Amino acid sequence: MMHKQISWLKSANSALVPVRVITFYLNEKCRLPVVLPNLYKRMHMSQQVVISGVGVWHPKESITNEELVESYNAYVDAFNHKHADEIAAGDVTAMPYSSAEFIEKASGIKRRYIYQKDGALDINRMKPKIAPRADEELSHQAEIAVEAAKLALDAANVSAQDVDAVIVSCAYTQRAYPAIAIEVQEALGIEGFGFDMLVACSAATFGMHRAYEMLCAGNAKRVLVINPELVSPQINYTDRDSHFIFGDVATATVLELADTAKGEHVYDVLSTKALTKFSSNIRSNFGYMTRAEDVDPYGPDKLFHQAGRKVFKEVCPLAAEHIETHLASHDIAPEGVRRWWLHQANINMNTLICKRLLGREASQEEAPIVLDEYANTASAGSVIAFGLNHKDLVSGDVGVLCSFGAGYSIGSLVIKKR
Numbered sequence: 001m002m003h004k005q006i007s008w009l010k011s012a013n014s015a016l017v018p019v020r021v022i023t024f025y026l027n028e029k030c031r032l033p034v035v036l037p038n039l040y041k042r043m044h045m046s047q048q049v050v051i052s053g054v055g056v057w058h059p060k061e062s063i064t065n066e067e068l069v070e071s072y073n074a075y076v077d078a079f080n081h082k083h084a085d086e087i088a089a090g091d092v093t094a095m096p097y098s099s100a101e102f103i104e105k106a107s108g109i110k111r112r113y114i115y116q117k118d119g120a121l122d123i124n125r126m127k128p129k130i131a132p133r134a135d136e137e138l139s140h141q142a143e144i145a146v147e148a149a150k151l152a153l154d155a156a157n158v159s160a161q162d163v164d165a166v167i168v169s170c171a172y173t174q175r176a177y178p179a180i181a182i183e184v185q186e187a188l189g190i191e192g193f194g195f196d197m198l199v200a201c202s203a204a205t206f207g208m209h210r211a212y213e214m215l216c217a218g219n220a221k222r223v224l225v226i227n228p229e230l231v232s233p234q235i236n237y238t239d240r241d242s243h244f245i246f247g248d249v250a251t252a253t254v255l256e257l258a259d260t261a262k263g264e265h266v267y268d269v270l271s272t273k274a275l276t277k278f279s280s281n282i283r284s285n286f287g288y289m290t291r292a293e294d295v296d297p298y299g300p301d302k303l304f305h306q307a308g309r310k311v312f313k314e315v316c317p318l319a320a321e322h323i324e325t326h327l328a329s330h331d332i333a334p335e336g337v338r339r340w341w342l343h344q345a346n347i348n349m350n351t352l353i354c355k356r357l358l359g360r361e362a363s364q365e366e367a368p369i370v371l372d373e374y375a376n377t378a379s380a381g382s383v384i385a386f387g388l389n390h391k392d393l394v395s396g397d398v399g400v401l402c403s404f405g406a407g408y409s410i411g412s413l414v415i416k417k418r
């Protein structure tokens with residue numbers, strides 16, 4: 001008698017390789033298992049997927065904490081003055097002042113880039129003023145996606161024509177369809193296919209996960225994953241708790257198989273790992289349903305809002321455990337990681353997560369923080385940290401790229417410099 005089964009073996013580079021195990025039952029007591037390569041699967045699965053290029057683009061304009069707080073506090077004065085009688089009668093709560101010192105201490109943020117500064121600091125507006133574009137024009141989000149894509153393609157030493165799949169993955173897309181990814185594909189002259197995906201703070205890592213799988217499956221040869229995080233239109237600049245958190249940016253990565261990679265700094269993707277756990281502690285309710293619900297489509301609950309303390313308490317242990325488990329699957333201890341490219345929501349979150357993993361604080365060299373300049377850029381944060389801090393690693397150095405946030409969602413990649 002004979003029994004066939006597909007199993008998995010760990011190869012020398014820690015990638016899981018499928019094998020075919022055929023067990024011959026010679027008699028009642030004696031079995032002879034024979035391990036053979038699973039030839040069909042091996043064609044693709046044994047090939048190493050790499051990140052061969054990364055690009056970080058940011059808008060020209062930025063807003064410092066001081067500028068932001070000055071505008072917010074002027075808005076507060078105007079609001080409290082306008083509602084002085086109701087406030088005195090106890091019918092309206094007076095708005096409290098914000099403070100630049102608080103923002104830096106509580107978050108690590110000193111300034112943030114913004115796609116269109118005009119309007120955001122105007123106390124009669126409190127939102128950026130972005131000119132609408134005709135259907136025939138390149139959309140705002142596709143435009144910044146293209147900027148980041150070009151930088152990533154340059155870093156990977158390839159042209160747009162060498163790409164056959166585009167994933168635009170971010171916290172918000174400016175429309176439902178046609179996909180921003182397909183618009184980018186058209187703008188760059190890419191043959192193949194593209195699609196959008198939204199996974200809030202983990203959109204970038206989850207997008208890279210999908211690229212990794214498409215390459216493993218042989219469905220694409222070179223994938224461009226772009227994260228055009230145009231978040232400023234969703235910020236409630238009149239909310240003291242969140243007006244300082246976000247900045248605009250676009251990042252992109254090129255993923256392909258090792259044999260075709262031509263970039264100067266190429267990283268093997270050892271594996272990917274994802275986790276989601278439903279929570280309403282970070283929410284944005286804006287969507288197409290609001291039109292039918294007869295509610296204010298721009299009310300505070302339609303914009304970004306969060307229970308920041310709860311997020312902090314719940315996400316940090318989840319992220320630390322996730323990373324530890326992911327590393328353990330490669331028999332790598334946290335001490336064996338040369339660099340941590342972590343999600344950039346809050347400096348104190350990253351300090352805590354590193355302490356849990358390493359038993360001590362990580363240095364800026366080990367776990368770079370980009371919050372001071374970029375603020376929280378939704379899913380792009382860990383990619384910015386990677387993009388700006390990966391060239392100095394040497395062959396064999398291991399790093400962890402990890403996002404955590406709304407959903408909740410956590411996405412990681414364990415990568416190794418070639």
Ligand SMILES: CC(C)(COP(=O)(O)OP(=O)(O)OC[C@H]1O[C@@H](n2cnc3c(N)ncnc32)[C@H](O)[C@@H]1OP(=O)(O)O)[C@@H](O)C(=O)NCCC(=O)NCCS
Binds near residue numbers: 245306308404405
């Ligand atoms: C948002 C965040 C930075 C706030 O920091 P925090 O230390 O938790 O601050 P709290 O909200 O507890 O507020 C502490 C005090 O500062 C006050 N405060 C809040 N915002 C303020 C501001 N802009 N300026 C001055 N004071 C402020 C609060 O009212 C509170 O005062 P109280 O103690 O008298 O009640 C932090 O909770 C956080 O990073 N959370 C999760 C991560 C995140 O940002 N995720 C985003 C999506 S990924």
